[in-house]
Amino acid sequence: MSEEKKDIVIEFQDVTKVYKLFKNDKQRFKAIFLKNTPYKKKFAVNHLSFQIRKGEAVALLGKNGAGKSTILKMITGVAYPTVGKITVNGRVSALLELTAGFDGEFTGRENIYFRGQLMGLSDKEIAELEPEIVEFADLNDYIDQPVRTYSSGMKARLGFAINVNIKPEILIVDEALSVGDNEFKKKCTAKINEIINEKDVTFLFVTHSSSTARSFCKRGLVMRQGKLMYDSDIDDAIEYYERMTEEDAAKKKGKGKGIFEQ
Secondary structure: OOHHHHOEEEEEEEEEEEEEEOOOHHHHHHHHHOOOOOOEEEEEEEEEEEEEEOOOEEEEEOOOOOOHHHHHHHHHOOOOOOEEEEEEOOOEEEEOOOOOOOOOOOEHHHHHHHHHHHOOOOHHHHHHHHHHHHHHHOOHHHHHOEHHHOOHHHHHHHHHHHHHOOOOOEEEEEOOOOOOOHHHHHHHHHHHHHHHOOOOOEEEEEEOOHHHHHHHOOEEEEEEOOEEEEEEEHHHHHHHHHHHHHHHHHHHOOOOOOHHHO
16 A cells, blocks of 8 residues: 555545435335335435545535535444445544433443443553543533433533543544533533644544634535535635535525536
8 A cells, every 4th residue: 555545544436325215104115125116316425536634634514415414424334335435544433423322221431331342442441541531521420320310411421521532543523512511612622622633633524614614624625415516725615615605595596596506
C-alpha cells in the first residue's frame, strides 16, 4: 500500500444506497415472498465518491434528505451500500443516537463495560477509561443505579461520556452537541475540540449550522439529494451551501430554477 493510500481512513468509491419504498406494511410483507411486489426506489446516496484522510476535520453539509445520515450509517456499519465500496480504517466512535445501545437493567457503570465491549475494547482497556468516563458524565450516585431509572438527559450524558473518552481514531458527530445544561454543553464542546486537535484523530461532523461547522472543521462536503455537489475548504463550502439553500428557497416561491439546477 502506498504512503498516500495509508493516510486515507474513510473512502467511498462510487457508492449508491437505494431504499425500497412500499405503499404500506402489507405490501412490504408481501415483498418478502413475491419479488414482483411494486415499490418505489429512493436513492438516498447516488454514485458518491470521496476520501477523508487521517487527522482531517470535515463537515457534511446539506438539508434534510440530502443523504448525510445514510452516509454515517454506512460508515458505522448500521447500513450497507447497494453498490460500490466503502473503506473505513480505524476505531469509530459515533455520537449519533446517544441513548441507544444501553441495557436498562444494567447500572450506568455496567453499561460502560457493555458499550465498551460492543466497541471492541478489552475489559482492561475499559477499566483504564472508566474513571474518566464516570467523572465526565457527572451522574454522581446514579452511576450505580439501573439505567432504566435515568432520564433521557442522563442517558445522553452517559452516552456522550463513553463515546468521547474511548480514544477514538475516527469521531463522528451528528449535531449531538446539545446534551444537558449549558455547563455540560460547554464541557462537551471543549472535549470535542480537544479530541480533534490531536493530529491522528479524524473528525466528521454533520450539521445544518454554518457557524458551528466553521468552528470545528477545515473542509466541507456539500450534499444534495444523495449527490456530492461540492468539496472544498470550509469557507468556500459554506458559501456554496448557503447559495444553494437560497436558490432552493427562491424556487419554492416560484422564481424559476436556480443555478444548481441549470
